[in-house]
């Protein structure tokens with residue numbers, strides 16, 4: 001299911017039709033669901049429940065509760081998702097698509113990173129951030145046009161107007177190097193930029209890493225259907241997990257904590273009954289290797305291709321059973337912001353995640369997962385069988 005085909009042509013079986021809504025988007029729906037920035041101000045942000053709970057960051061106590069972190073991360077992701085949706089509504093047009101103009105997603109990327117960092121700084125001023133973006137492209141005369149668009153965007157959601165220097169500073173709060181000690185956040189302001197531009201799947205991804213391990217993760221998925229079986233129903237899902245506390249989904253701009261329901265990875269025990277998902281982009285994963293792995297596992301259903309960490313979301317709530325991300329090049333190092341939130345959400349939903357060699361993802365090294373190659377996620381029942389098939393197929397290449 002690629003973005004080149006109209007949604008109606010992308011499905012040929014009942015399963016595919018059910019899935020088309022996930023991997024394919026519906027521009028009309030996602031436009032209609034985008035909220036207007038004009039009616040949104042972050043002064044309305046209301047950190048719900050738990051925010052006054054004290055939080056232990058000394059992880060060895062095992063008492064970490066992370067109530068405030070959870071609530072602040074949700075608000076930051078919701079706010080950034082609204083920014084992205086407003087940009088989509090306003091700036092992505094048939095013309096920008098025809099011209100393959102990426103400027104709307106660039107504006108949204110920088111705007112979303114500034115907004116998340118503003119909210120994190122307000123509540124956790126001492127926490128560094130490993131964010132995907134930096135302000136280099138916004139500086140000087142060369143960056144003026146883009147910078148002005150980002151500044152306008154961010155100032156639509158702030159209580160007081162921020163100067164462009166202040167906004168660049170906020171974006172650059174994301175330059176932390178990461179590592180094994182202490183606390184830091186990791187942020188992908190828009191994961192799945194191509195999905196965003198097509199009106200398909202993308203995600204705002206935020207996670208807290210303490211002493212090298214992911215403890216809190218939030219995924220904002222504005223175009224993900226709330227219920228897979230209701231393809232014409234509402235879209236916009238937020239998933240959240242805290243270590244040891246389970247994984248939950250709720251409506252992205254909905255009823256708050258009262259709206260949360262626990263999510264669980266599937267219980268499929270025979271891989272022949274499994275559905276697997278993978279990137280749309282052939283540059284990000286080997287579709288050839290995944291077809292061979294599927295054959296070994298007797299999987300007959302076509303793969304579901306979608307952009308972004310929404311693939312983790314699909315496995316975490318049992319819409320899919322397996323996520324395969326198979327290296328194309330041995331040299332590519334996955335980035336921590338592309339996996340941290342999805343990783344904890346899978347673990348807390350009862351699923352498992354490792355790299356292609358069965359090694360847990362190591363978030364303690366720095367900005368990249370330099371000790372890992374690729375990513376495999378699956379429900380716990382079939383995980384070992386899947387890793388065996390991956391190993392047989394890749395034959396020690398990575």
Ligand SMILES: Nc1ncnc2c1ncn2[C@@H]1O[C@H](COP(=O)(O)O)[C@@H](O)[C@H]1OP(=O)(O)O
Nearest residue numbers: 191192279280281283284285306307308332338
């Ligand atoms: N060669 C690669 N292998 C794996 N992932 C990649 C590769 N190049 C870019 N990416 C990252 O994959 C993510 C999107 O993944 P998906 O295909 O699952 O939607 C993006 O964050 C993108 O990073 P970036 O956009 O910074 O280049």
Ligand SMILES: [Mg+2]
Nearest residue numbers: 188191192338
């Ligand atoms: Mg990304």
Ligand SMILES: [Mg+2]
Nearest residue numbers: 132188190191
């Ligand atoms: Mg990104």
Ligand SMILES: [Mg+2]
Nearest residue numbers: 132190192193
């Ligand atoms: Mg990027």
